[in-house]
Amino acid sequence: MTMKEVFDSLPSKLDKNAAEDLDAVYQFDLRGNQGGQYHLLVHNGTCVVKDGTHADPHVTLSMTGEDCIGVLNGRLSGMTMAMSGRLQVTGDIGLAMQLKSLFPNIAEG
Secondary structure (H helix, E strand, C coil), rough: CCCCHHHHHHHHCCCCCCCCCCEEEEEEEEEEEECEEEEEEECCEEEEECCCCCCHHHHHEEEEEHHHHHHCCCCCCHHHHHCCCEEEEEEEHHHHHHHHCCCCCCCCC
């Protein structure tokens, strides 16, 4: 599965209840073979994925594309990755920690 396919699948996997009162911009800066830049706009229970960088994201997550797939599908712990330096988080760390609850079923189909 490519990074683009993973990001394109996110809107359909959003937990609308978890995102109901949220208004946040997540920036992903990904390196390596599966690299690229994407941002998620989460607003009132909806999610839009866009390519490229956002001018003013609430939180930025920097890692390799392969690690991003691992974190999103639950094979890798975002907390462990951050502590080991493989994942850099800038901005609102609380939003970064909330990401898993927004997409609880991402590992499925």
